[in-house]
Amino acid sequence: MARTISFLLIPGLALVGFFVIYPIFFNFVLAFMVWPLGGAPQFCGLCHFQKFVDDARFQKAFLNTVMLLLVIPLSIAVGLAFAVLVHARPLGYFVMAPLIAAGMVIPPSVVGIAWILSLDPRIGAYNVLLSAFGVPPKAYLFDPQLQIYALVLLATWSWVGFTFITFLANLESIPRTLYESASIDGASRLQTFVHVTLPQLRPAFIINSIMSILYVLRLFDIIYVLGAESPPLNLMNLAYYVYYLLQYSFELGGPSAVAAVLTSLSLAITYIAIRRAL
Amino acid sequence: MGRGALVGIIIIVVIVLAALAWFASQQAQPQQPAAPTPAETPSPAPTQGGPVVIYGQWAGVEGENFERAISLYRESPVEYVIQEKIWDVVTQQLFAGNVQFDVALLPWPQRIVELGERGLLEPLDDVASRLEADLVNRYFLEAVRGRDGSYYAVPIKMWAKPGIWVNVKALERAGLTPDDVRTFEGLLAACEKLSAAGIQPLASGAADKWPLSDIWEHMLIMLGGAELHDALTYDPAAWDRPEVRESFRLLAEMLKRGCFGDRDLRISEKWEAQVPRLVKGEVAMYPMGNWITLFIAKSAEELGVTFEPGKDYVLVPWPSYREGITQPIIAGGDWAIVPKNAPNKAAAIRFAEWLGGPEYQGAMVEAGGYLPTNKRVPSDVMSPVDQTILSLASERGVVVDLDDNIRPSELQQEIWNALFELWANPDNWSQIFDGLKSTVQSRMGGG
Numbered sequence: 001m002a003r004t005i006s007f008l009l010i011p012g013l014a015l016v017g018f019f020v021i022y023p024i025f026f027n028f029v030l031a032f033m034v035w036p037l038g039g040a041p042q043f044c045g046l047c048h049f050q051k052f053v054d055d056a057r058f059q060k061a062f063l064n065t066v067m068l069l070l071v072i073p074l075s076i077a078v079g080l081a082f083a084v085l086v087h088a089r090p091l092g093y094f095v096m097a098p099l100i101a102a103g104m105v106i107p108p109s110v111v112g113i114a115w116i117l118s119l120d121p122r123i124g125a126y127n128v129l130l131s132a133f134g135v136p137p138k139a140y141l142f143d144p145q146l147q148i149y150a151l152v153l154l155a156t157w158s159w160v161g162f163t164f165i166t167f168l169a170n171l172e173s174i175p176r177t178l179y180e181s182a183s184i185d186g187a188s189r190l191q192t193f194v195h196v197t198l199p200q201l202r203p204a205f206i207i208n209s210i211m212s213i214l215y216v217l218r219l220f221d222i223i224y225v226l227g228a229e230s231p232p233l234n235l236m237n238l239a240y241y242v243y244y245l246l247q248y249s250f251e252l253g254g255p256s257a258v259a260a261v262l263t264s265l266s267l268a269i270t271y272i273a274i275r276r277a278l
Numbered sequence: 279m280g281r282g283a284l285v286g287i288i289i290i291v292v293i294v295l296a297a298l299a300w301f302a303s304q305q306a307q308p309q310q311p312a313a314p315t316p317a318e319t320p321s322p323a324p325t326q327g328g329p330v331v332i333y334g335q336w337a338g339v340e341g342e343n344f345e346r347a348i349s350l351y352r353e354s355p356v357e358y359v360i361q362e363k364i365w366d367v368v369t370q371q372l373f374a375g376n377v378q379f380d381v382a383l384l385p386w387p388q389r390i391v392e393l394g395e396r397g398l399l400e401p402l403d404d405v406a407s408r409l410e411a412d413l414v415n416r417y418f419l420e421a422v423r424g425r426d427g428s429y430y431a432v433p434i435k436m437w438a439k440p441g442i443w444v445n446v447k448a449l450e451r452a453g454l455t456p457d458d459v460r461t462f463e464g465l466l467a468a469c470e471k472l473s474a475a476g477i478q479p480l481a482s483g484a485a486d487k488w489p490l491s492d493i494w495e496h497m498l499i500m501l502g503g504a505e506l507h508d509a510l511t512y513d514p515a516a517w518d519r520p521e522v523r524e525s526f527r528l529l530a531e532m533l534k535r536g537c538f539g540d541r542d543l544r545i546s547e548k549w550e551a552q553v554p555r556l557v558k559g560e561v562a563m564y565p566m567g568n569w570i571t572l573f574i575a576k577s578a579e580e581l582g583v584t585f586e587p588g589k590d591y592v593l594v595p596w597p598s599y600r601e602g603i604t605q606p607i608i609a610g611g612d613w614a615i616v617p618k619n620a621p622n623k624a625a626a627i628r629f630a631e632w633l634g635g636p637e638y639q640g641a642m643v644e645a646g647g648y649l650p651t652n653k654r655v656p657s658d659v660m661s662p663v664d665q666t667i668l669s670l671a672s673e674r675g676v677v678v679d680l681d682d683n684i685r686p687s688e689l690q691q692e693i694w695n696a697l698f699e700l701w702a703n704p705d706n707w708s709q710i711f712d713g714l715k716s717t718v719q720s721r722m723g724g725g
Binding site: 036037038039056120121122136137138139141142143144145230231233234246247248249250 | 365366369373392393396397398484485486487488541542543545546687688691692694695698699702703717
């Protein structure tokens with residue numbers, strides 16, 4: 001039996017090896033090389049990583065990536081709040097649910113364009129609305145001081161649909177008997193939420209944490225769209241920086257080195273998250 | 279099977295693949311020359327039959343005119359595909375070796391050279407030698423010549439950034455005339471009067487970033503003339519000249535005085551959206567290239583208003599600052615490239631040559647907002663505005679666009695970004711300039 005299982009694993013392992021492990025590993029190999037397009041690869045050791053120490057763009061991309069990690073607690077908190085709300089079946093909950101999930105189903109490029117228009121200081125709905133209350137128009141998505149925060153909110157809006165659905169699915173599966181027991185024991189609503197609901201939502205927390213980390217580290221499309229006719233150097237995260245370097249340095253080693261940093265970060269954070277969760 | 283066995287299998291797979299990766303990268307070295315010349319790079323045999331696919335950025339009225347002009351081409355069918363982010367698309371396909379276009383129209387000569395020198399573009403030396411004698415200026419070929427001596431593109435369009443387009447009636451509403459903005463002092467004074475009248479003095483199109491470099495270049499020429507402007511494209515020491523720092527200070531001064539409008543509004547302005555505002559008189563002036571005339575005509579038509587050149591709007595050269603500095607016109611071009619692996623390479627080369635010739639360029643010039651690189655295009659098909667620009671160019675001379683020609687080309691993005699920062703935070707102009715200077719000097723010096 002065990003042999004049959006091992007045999008059946010081979011095609012799957014081969015596919016994963018060829019399409020996942022091999023590219024990741026080859027990327028790590030390239031990170032230690034200089035490979036100009038049209039030229040030959042040459043081993044250069046840590047040359048790209050040494051450059052990162054003085055590379056202001058890399059540092060900015062790294063800092064932006066760290067800033068974007070704010071999306072994780074925000075999307076989990078907002079997703080949970082919406083899930084609890086919809087789970088209570090308020091009036092119009094069936095309309096509310098798809099609206100909350102809209103950010104997830106709309107393509108990220110459309111999200112970017114829609115928000116550029118919505119937040120435009122001259123014609124955007126939000127600024128028009130705020131100006132009615134005497135708030136002067138702000139260029140939230142273009143202002144170098146504000147745009148990273150605007151991106152955090154935009155990415156949260158786009159991702160909260162996922163966390164909401166996961167929490168909702170988990171909430172729906174919590175046995176009623178647990179709530180009945182809590183009620184018989186005289187637990188308040190808050191105590192029930194803290195001592196019954198939250199522990200039961202552990203699987204959703206694990207899934208949402210891991211998926212949100214991966215979402216944030218891979219975030220690219222929205223940043224790309226926000227760049228209008230030129231790369232958004234102030235908004236670049238590591239994922240975008242890989243692309244930017246490839247477009248403008250005509251060399252494969254540097255982008256691979258950034259990708260190696262990003263992959264290492266993703267693997268390390270995901271590993272820690274899984275270890276803590278299990 | 280135990281968990282340990284599974285982990286063991288995965289480790290073995292990883293080790294085997296790792297060994298393969300190392301082996302592949304080691305094998306690649308002796309097979310490829312250190313720096314292959316384009317002629318040595320293998321290219322597949324051209325596949326004939328399909329249309330010549332052209333990638334370009336021109337959309338709207340510009341794109342419509344282009345499609346009308348290329349319909350005159352009879353030798354093979356052609357298909358125009360608009361690519362808003364053309365650089366990204368072109369480089370992705372070239373780098374991947376999976377090219378789906380035959381000709382691309384690009385406005386960045388230095389980037390073209392860098393692609394050509396890496397063997398990704400077809401050298402067009404024969405075409406260049408046939409077109410050379412007909413060029414209005416030799417720059418259009420020299421700009422796309424690699425260090426190996428090959429020409430990597432065909433010039434198909436000349437554009438100029440001749441100064442400021444002025445809505446005459448908007449100025450009049452503030453008690454001004456176009457003559458009042460011919461000096462820098464006059465321009466600053468006009469900013470205050472126009473702002474007081476509730477009219478935005480100048481539009482910039484800052485959200486797209488590239489228009490800012492044109493405004494800055496005007497300022498550089500105003501302060502240091504053509505020689506400084508030219509030196510900044512290749513000489514790191516030129517960035518230490520006081521006029522360069524002064525250009526940032528003066529721009530900051532203009533921004534602080536509200537010449538380009540309120541901060542949050544000006545940094546979110548897309549360039550095309552400013553054209554109807556100029557026509558409507560919401561903004562009085564717009565420093566922009568000659569192609570704007572096309573957009574003005576289209577915008578006036580859409581708004582249902584008459585907005586005639588020479589009457590409702592005029593072109594004013596960028597103001598003078600001090601005596602003794604001749605201010606030439608900033609000019610540049612667009613070029614047609616043919617990738618090394620173009621699916622229809624032979625047909626593409628013939629088409630690129632046609633784009634460099636008088637039939638195509640004559641059709642585009644006649645449509646307006648388009649200056650020819652080919653001097654066989656008869657001048658009588660040009661609009662009066664385009665004729666004025668050409669006569670200004672011959673009177674004052676021409677300098678080539680700074681950010682399109684700076685070496686290495688990635689510095690273009692740094693310039694755009696620094697200027698955008700300046701537009702957002704003019705109080706920090708000195709710090710922003712120092713940052714840009716340091717980046718440019720380090721990268722230009724090979725850092």
